[in-house]
Amino acid sequence: MDKKNLTTEETFSLAVQNQQKNNLQAAEKLYKETLKINPNHVDANNNLGIILLRSGKLQKAISCFEKAIKI
Numbered sequence: 872m873d874k875k876n877l878t879t880e881e882t883f884s885l886a887v888q889n890q891q892k893n894n895l896q897a898a899e900k901l902y903k904e905t906l907k908i909n910p911n912h913v914d915a916n917n918n919l920g921i922i923l924l925r926s927g928k929l930q931k932a933i934s935c936f937e938k939a940i941k942i
Contacts, residue, residue, distance in 0.1 A: 879908045883915055895922050913942045 877885070886901030902919040905912050920935030 879905055879912065882908070883912065886915070886918065890918060890922065895926065898922055911942050913939050916942065
């Protein structure tokens, strides 16, 4: 499947699958792709925040969580 033709939800679903497999770099990239398409995707913001928190990027994680809360 061509990644450029994936829908927002397909991209998000792939991100979740990668996160569940602890493939956090791929998941982070896919969550960011999801957010390029739909910046107000609450679950993508929240899950990206979790990954950023786990990798020590506290300020970026807080921004993601705050955005998720606002949405």
